[in-house]
Amino acid sequence: MRKVYGVSLSPYVRKVLMTLNLKGLDYEMVHCTPMDKPEGFEELSPLGKIPAYIDDAISISDSSVICQYLEDTHPDNPIFPTSPIDKAKVRWFEEYADTKMIEVCGSGLFFERVVKPAFLQIEPDEERVRENLEHEMPKILSYLESKLDGNYIIGEQLTLADITIGSNLLNARYANYEIDAQQWPKLAAYFQRLCETDCFKAQIESDKVFLNQ
Ligand SMILES: N[C@@H](CCC(=O)N[C@@H](CS)C(=O)NCC(=O)O)C(=O)O
Numbered sequence: 001m002r003k004v005y006g007v008s009l010s011p012y013v014r015k016v017l018m019t020l021n022l023k024g025l026d027y028e029m030v031h032c033t034p035m036d037k038p039e040g041f042e043e044l045s046p047l048g049k050i051p052a053y054i055d056d057a058i059s060i061s062d063s064s065v066i067c068q069y070l071e072d073t074h075p076d077n078p079i080f081p082t083s084p085i086d087k088a089k090v091r092w093f094e095e096y097a098d099t100k101m102i103e104v105c106g107s108g109l110f111f112e113r114v115v116k117p118a119f120l121q122i123e124p125d126e127e128r129v130r131e132n133l134e135h136e137m138p139k140i141l142s143y144l145e146s147k148l149d150g151n152y153i154i155g156e157q158l159t160l161a162d163i164t165i166g167s168n169l170l171n172a173r174y175a176n177y178e179i180d181a182q183q184w185p186k187l188a189a190y191f192q193r194l195c196e197t198d199c200f201k202a203q204i205e206s207d208k209v210f211l212n213q
Helices: 011-022 063-073 084-120 126-147 160-174 185-195 198-211
Strands: 003-006 028-031 052-054 059-061
Touching: 003 011, 011 063, 011 084, 011 160, 011 198, 059 063, 063 084, 084 126, 084 160, 126 185, 160 185, 160 198, 185 198
Parallel strands: 003 028
Antiparallel strands: 003 052, 052 059
């Protein structure tokens, strides 16, 4: 049986869960957080990070590695396009979201506004939140807005790039941040479209359990 270690409120873990769901693959969730990992977790994830993944054939960590493995072993309902150029573009946006968006939507907003008060019982760093809202978030949104010219970030197919970008935008939303549709109209419409896909709708429903909504 496939097992995913982590918690869906992490955009990295959510990427893997959405890929599994998109491909119609069953899995069991082993709930753990960076602060509360099971004994021996480092054997599954040598860097100590979530997500980790196991099945009958392999034990791996890192969301990009896991998603690529799922794509290679289950090519139906692909999360990558076929052309090398589009594939490279998808990988770039995945990297951008995994590196830059997580810093702002994840650590800068979600961690401060949700994880600290709700799970760690500590006050958010308001200065850090303000800096992210006023400076960092607008840079990200303007960059994405400038790259959008279709229904999805690359072409007309939902790919891992959309899953990863959308997963980070969800964390910003969970931290009470909404994209201003006047300033970033294409991006606001794109995020709305993503949230209406079956794959996002199902994930948003299951995230509610952890957000006590
Ligand atoms: N490159 C990794 C990053 C995973 C990651 O940073 N996960 C965070 C949770 S959102 C974590 O486990 N942090 C704990 C730590 O860095 O010790 C991936 O794509 O899976």
